[in-house]
Amino acid sequence: ALDQSAIVAITDQTGRIIHVNDKFCQISRYSREELLGSNHRILNSGFHDAEFFRSMWKCIAGGKVWEGEIKNRAKDGSFYWVNTTIVPFLNEEKKPYQYVAIRYEITQRKAAEEATRVYAARLEASNRELQDFASVAAHDLQEPLRKILGFGDRLQSAASGALNDQSRDYLDRMLSSAKRMRRLIEDLLTFSRVNAKARSFQATPLNAVLAEVLSDLELRIEQSGAAVDVGELPTVEADASQMHQLFQNLLGNSLKFHREGVAPRVEVRGRVRGDLAEITVRDNGIGFDEKYLDRIFTIFQRLHGRHEYEGTGVGLAVCRRIVERHGGSLVAASRPGEGAAFTVILPRRAGAELT
Template sequence: MGISREALDAIIEDLGLNSVELQKRKDYLDLGEADGLRLRALLAPADQLKDGYVERFYKLLDRFDECRTVLDRAVRPRDQLQGLHGGQLSAMLSGRYDFDYAQERLRIGLAHQQVGLKPEWYVGAYRVLLEELLPVARRVCGGDEENFSATMLSLFKVCLLDIELVISAYFQADQERLRFFAKAFESDLEAVLITDLAGTVIHASHLTWNISGYAPEVLMGRDINQLISDRNEEDLYQRWGREAEDNAWRGDVWHRHADGHDYLSRMSFAPVRNKSGKITHYVVEYSDVTDAWESEQALKARTEELARSNQELEQFAYVASHDLQEPLRMVASYTQLLARRYKGQLDKDADEFIGYAVDGATRMQGLINDLLKLSRVGTRGKPFAPTDCNRVLDAALANLSVAVQESWAALTRDTLPEVTGDETQLIQLFQNLIGNAIKFRTPGEPPAIHIGAHRIEGAWEFQVRDNGIGISPEYFERVFVIFQRLHSKAEYPGTGIGLALCKKIVERHGGRIWVGSRSGEGTTFFFTIHDKENGNHGH
């Protein structure tokens, strides 16, 4: 029947069946040696009718859909199965109803449970067996009615023994299956409830106690609304009643603990249907997610506060730098006028002081202009659109043409991809990085700069590599901080905002920027831009 020895041994152990227990069953039926003798007398004539019996038996099987389905799915060919059933007929009439016989009957019951044949089918199958053996018994007993009655009683006893053994194995296997599901049910990571359609709890797992504070036996027979907080906007079962017809439901529901406090639960329910498709019960699972929800709310509030703070800072930077432009322009204009008109007419100190004022005003104008650019990255950027980075690089190099020519820079480039972004800001990004490579070149050596890109998961990674003076690793993070300088203004002029601006542009495009370098060995700046196929949207 395809049943393993281990599975059969487990059933025998669960039933507590041994030779002593088997004898008790036979004693209850008063099945003894005399019965065996009477049935053995039927063996030879019944054996001659075996083929006809098996044929009629299989006609009976084919009448029922479940039996026919089992036969169609059977691993063994039909002729082998017919041989097994013919052998069972011989076994019943053998007169040897020992432990081996009982094990074979248990094997049949286990096989029926595994393939889905119901016990009532097995009981009904004895009709064909008795129809076959009654005429045989009458012929063997001749006209001896007393012997015929005794033979039929012996046959009924064996049939009852068979049925009891087969059905015991069947239901023991069913119970083992239920125990397995119950164990899985109780070891679930969530609390589990089973309710009827009115919401009455008919079963609660042990985790319900841990989460709700109510012991499972306390909840049995109570309305599930005892667990639900009145903070919810809608009655839970009204919602389930509407949505259960189509599928399961999952959502967050406020619960009320046994001690009175409310907690948020991640809850799901699924309808249980009978064979006709009618909903009969609900299976409910839930877990306490209050801590996660509170953390999420705190993070959300902090994110909103940071967003407001950033917006206010950007607005302040823009307003402050914009409002400073006019008075600074006036200071710069008049200091430059003083320098032109009175240079050489006053003493040496006066010329020096005027020079300081002009230089300071000019640097202040540059600083304010860079601050304006930085503050406008997030607020004044253009909507994202498909952008050819080859065109972007061409525009950046055109803006840097004088610096490239004066430094004798040698530039090489890969074919660059198309991305989704703000073209103006990407031009500024390339221009700043290439301008840095030109500015921080090794003295006496023309810059060699390469611009490349390759695809990584979900993004394009760009590189701007040079042969300049390099950066020590301890300064890798510092270079992207606003106003941070690694060199004096006399060595390398600038405001210290260029790389901070690059970082802000890259982050607006959903990427990141970093640097790889060693002092004196050149520098490579890397940055990523989301691949346009991933649907990146500017922020």
């Protein structure tokens, strides 16, 4: 069975081929007569440098098994990849007298890996260009917008008395729209900078982050009569400034989307599951229908009109982007009128993967 599925060759201690199976001949396109007595250099593709083979020979000449992936060239000039295990056979003096090489072709796997690598590189470049475009476009839009707001404010202050009711209404609408546009631009810049302006990961106590967030939201908490209960939270390796932004957005939403006549109640709880940290922000607000789960994390998407609740529809998109930059996930659960729960799952150590 091994002889049928594997590519097998045996060489003497100098590397001269003394046996090959049919599979070896088939993939290399060489006849058995051409291979016997020759060296494996006959298959050298030029892909690996001299140090690669020196390291391999040092390993097997020392009596140790070597494993690795090698790109070979067949007689017809085509290339193929093999996963190779070379086992030295030792004499009574513990010196190798021959080597058995067992190989399995992995050409298709390597081609798929290369295609994935190229696709990922193109995607990264595309994302970088999109971030740069968003940042530049938003920055360039700010200057003319400042002038609209500046001259609009001057006109409102200096000539308001000379305007009739309809003209004052037009001016108010213009300034209101310009201010809303400014918020959109600022949020777009925030979204585009999640990766571009990112800092390195460091040990970040999330209780300390939440303490700062509650301090920043103190006035809103007082005005809404909210109660915020934060439990014991874990420490994670993260960008502390982005953790602040993440939880300020989540808590800010809990304060914003509260039911009329009902004071907001927000609970923040954390737990550790192996290498993962799980933090849930739960509230008693208006909630939402879970059929809109994908929509709430899409930039500029809103479930409510701007006259009902302020905002631009960027906050949760920023949250998801921050969490994904940290190798984590952000999920939500809710029912209309029964509040919402947003759960952040993060690796406790930078570079770890979710399982």
